[in-house]
Amino acid sequence: MKLVCSNDRFEYDTYLLVKEFWPKEEIGRQAAGSDALFADEIKAGEEAVLSCRYDNCRTVIAYTPDEAMQYEFPIEEGLSEKEYRNAHMRNLYRGLCAITGQKLPWGNLTGVRPVKPARQMILSGASEEEVLDFYKKTRFVSNEKSSLALEIAKREAGILQRLDPVKGYSLYIGIPFCPTRCLYCSFLSNPIAKWQNRVVEYLSCIEKELAFTKKAFAGRKIDTIYIGGGTPTALSEDELQVLMNLIDGFLSDEDRKNLLEFTVEAGRPDSITAGKLRILKKAGVGRISVNPQTMNEETLKRIGRAHSVEETVKAFYLAREEGFENINMDLILGLPGEGIREVEHTLSEIEKLAPDSLTVHSLAIKRSALMKDWLKEQGNGGKQAWEDGSAKEGKGLLAGHDLMTDMAAAAYASAARLGLNPYYLYRQKNIAGNLENVGFAREDLYGIYNILMMEEVQSIVALGAGTVSKRVLSEKEISRCDTAKDIGLYMDGIDEMIRRKEELFCR
Numbered sequence: 001m002k003l004v005c006s007n008d009r010f011e012y013d014t015y016l017l018v019k020e021f022w023p024k025e026e027i028g029r030q031a032a033g034s035d036a037l038f039a040d041e042i043k044a045g046e047e048a049v050l051s052c053r054y055d056n057c058r059t060v061i062a063y064t065p066d067e068a069m070q071y072e073f074p075i076e077e078g079l080s081e082k083e084y085r086n087a088h089m090r091n092l093y094r095g096l097c098a099i100t101g102q103k104l105p106w107g108n109l110t111g112v113r114p115v116k117p118a119r120q121m122i123l124s125g126a127s128e129e130e131v132l133d134f135y136k137k138t139r140f141v142s143n144e145k146s147s148l149a150l151e152i153a154k155r156e157a158g159i160l161q162r163l164d165p166v167k168g169y170s171l172y173i174g175i176p177f178c179p180t181r182c183l184y185c186s187f188l189s190n191p192i193a194k195w196q197n198r199v200v201e202y203l204s205c206i207e208k209e210l211a212f213t214k215k216a217f218a219g220r221k222i223d224t225i226y227i228g229g230g231t232p233t234a235l236s237e238d239e240l241q242v243l244m245n246l247i248d249g250f251l252s253d254e255d256r257k258n259l260l261e262f263t264v265e266a267g268r269p270d271s272i273t274a275g276k277l278r279i280l281k282k283a284g285v286g287r288i289s290v291n292p293q294t295m296n297e298e299t300l301k302r303i304g305r306a307h308s309v310e311e312t313v314k315a316f317y318l319a320r321e322e323g324f325e326n327i328n329m330d331l332i333l334g335l336p337g338e339g340i341r342e343v344e345h346t347l348s349e350i351e352k353l354a355p356d357s358l359t360v361h362s363l364a365i366k367r368s369a370l371m372k373d374w375l376k377e378q379g380n381g382g383k384q385a386w387e388d389g390s391a392k393e394g395k396g397l398l399a400g401h402d403l404m405t406d407m408a409a410a411a412y413a414s415a416a417r418l419g420l421n422p423y424y425l426y427r428q429k430n431i432a433g434n435l436e437n438v439g440f441a442r443e444d445l446y447g448i449y450n451i452l453m454m455e456e457v458q459s460i461v462a463l464g465a466g467t468v469s470k471r472v473l474s475e476k477e478i479s480r481c482d483t484a485k486d487i488g489l490y491m492d493g494i495d496e497m498i499r500r501k502e503e504l505f506c507r
Ligand code: SF4
Pocket: 177, 178, 179, 180, 181, 182, 184, 185, 186, 187, 188, 189, 229, 230, 231, 267, 268
């Protein structure tokens, strides 16, 4: 499909919203600023064209696959620049709903942080009613998602009150190795066997970065530590011990006393041993993840997880035996071949384990995921299933919108049965069913780092390959720097990686 937009200032926002309506479509964008075509100028039978014209007094949305459709909406006079843009974006949404006969659960909110406006409104004194009105009336968000955003925003605001956004900071360490690469993965993840002889060198780079951080953040309060990746527990027991020793050397007694949260993404059950759990526990790690993604054996094989359901259950109980009282489990809805039956099975198995938090993801297939090519290899099945929802009985490869909505409802109900509350939420590009990812947890066991990451209210120093550090001066003033994604380039250029952080944090 070709997208033609008359106003180059609105072109990207237009593209993002259009993409939400046609998530699987390749959308070609005609050079911004060119005259928008109108339905009667588009010849029937040619490539589908969506034309958006933004005039001073009206928005005109025209579309033709084989028969022309055109919708026109007025724009009030005397609007500020921001109001003018918002009015056009509301009209664009109305036009796209009329063309597709579809409404989106998150209305015309396209970013990855749909809760942020609610939290900011609460902080500036808006009533609950005003927040809900904003979501429903100005952004066309469904009643259910508006209430979810409000509930999470209120919880987040309460949790974040305990932190000092300016003096406090959090530390992230990326360990970009995994036992094998999962089919859907878009993270920085490398099979550890390939890098085995350079892991020690990698850890010595982390040591250098920690030394820099200790100096640069002297006198500041560290609130949370999160070790992710990858799978940090893909490291051997000895390597994990080295990493924990480095962190121990980094923290002062004062830091240890004040630290609110120390998380390690144990992630893959096939990487967890009693020895590693003991090392983590002794180092002060309080929160870990043991991620099933699904409790269906066939799906695990299909998505290349290389572990069994039994290993997940065993790893979970092992963590309990080693004294972990805050265990998260990650789930993905919409995995290939899964329908409501498979998800309900997964949920009932998870309920037996009763984790302390549950993070429910909707599948999002990114460009870097092996699944992209895998779907192509499956013939037309993958694409077809998205469009006609033929995964309904778990037969198709990927779930359609209605099925995703049903599976999410089942997962959210399961979290409620477990006594877990929603506490953070984010969206991704190409997310199945136009839904969201939601973290649920027991009262007082909310993952603080997850909230900080999403709401961008505190500086995060991120160490390791392929990580992004953020310096938050205020919610409107955020600067970032990254490190090389390629592990070899990261290690070879470690001085440059540190220099970038120095530039970011010590200016
Ligand atoms: S365990 Fe996580 S980080 Fe590792 S390959 Fe699988 S999805 Fe990616």
